Amino acid sequence: MKPEFWNQQKQQIMESIRDLNEYGALIEELKALDSGLQDPGELFFARERRAIMKQIAEEPQTTKITRSWQYFAKPLLAMAAVLILALTLQFDFFNRPGGNQREWLATLQTLQETGWFEEDRDLPLEELSDQELDKLAYNLAGKIDFSGSTVDEDLDLPDLQDDELDVYIKFLETKVGRGT
Amino acid sequence: MAGRQAAFEPLVEKYQRSVFFTALRFLKNQEEADDITQKAFLRAYQALGSFRFESSFKTWLTTIAVNLCKNVVRGQRIMVEVPETLSDGSVERRKEEEETGDRKSQLKKALENLPERQKEVVMLRIYEEMPFKKIAEVLESTETAVKVNFHHAMKSLKEWIQ
DSSP states (O other): OOHHHHHHHHHHHHHHHHHHHHHHHHHHHHHHHHTTSOOOOHHHHHHHHHHHHHHHHHSOTHHHHHHHHHHHHHHHHHHHHHHHHHHHHHHHHTTSTTOOHHHHHHHHHHHHHTTTTSTTOSSOGGGSOHHHHHHHHHHHHHHBOTTSSOBOTTOOGGGSOHHHHHHHHHHHHHHHHTTO | OHHHHHHHHHHHHHHHHHHHHHHHHHHOOHHHHHHHHHHHHHHHHHTGGGOOSSSOHHHHHHHHHHHHHHHHHHHHHHHHOOOGGGOOSHHHHHHHHHHHOOHHHHHHHHHHTSOHHHHHHHIIIIISOOOHHHHHHHTTSOHHHHHHHHHHHHHHHHHHHO
């Protein structure tokens, strides 16, 4: 190797050491800034601790209840919604042309999977009339292809009503969101 | 319930100072740091059931505290936004201080002027002496991003005070 190469190497190493030293010194300086923080003392912390424990004691026991309510209520609400929907529609839905039990169950399953029974979804199913629910489920069961290719090719979007279209778009968004 | 509280008190005692000083570094105000410390422990108590033991209790608690501090800082930033034309000379005064100030105050100012995320990383790394991995957990970021932020922060600080 030529001496220039070694000189260059040496220079680089010296620069790195200088950088490292500067970096270390800077960290020390920054640490020194922290010493300016005033410790309010044990009395302050004892008072603060009492305040924390007081707030915790005042914390309504609902903390636990709320958690367990949330834990159990969500699946229960979803199940209740499925049951209500099933009871509302069972009398004439399965007799409709194009509708069958398998599609109906698939519809419900999709509704559950896509979170439409959750509280914050946009379309409140429980606010729809029996007729609207009936029509919605019928349309979904008949027009959405559950085999994975998202939609029936013959689906004629203008035929759908606003509510149905809304649900349909949400279904597609969910499908896209899930990468299917 | 009383048993839960009793079990929680040693945790408060153990981590109270750490949470308080973290908040104090972020907020520079003892009263606000006190408030955040109390809130952080209350939140931790409320959410203890959802603690998944994926991080240490201290990391989890620090995350809660840092998030609370960030909310306060964000609120303050909105409040202090005033039209520049209403300047009372404080800008000029600050400029003068900067020119005459010593290295320590320069460094302090440089630290203050860092982008928020870089400042957070520097504080947690240097003052809390947290490993980068833990900082990433606290800031809900990645270890690489945290390292990059730290590197940029140190570079800026070095340039600033030179």
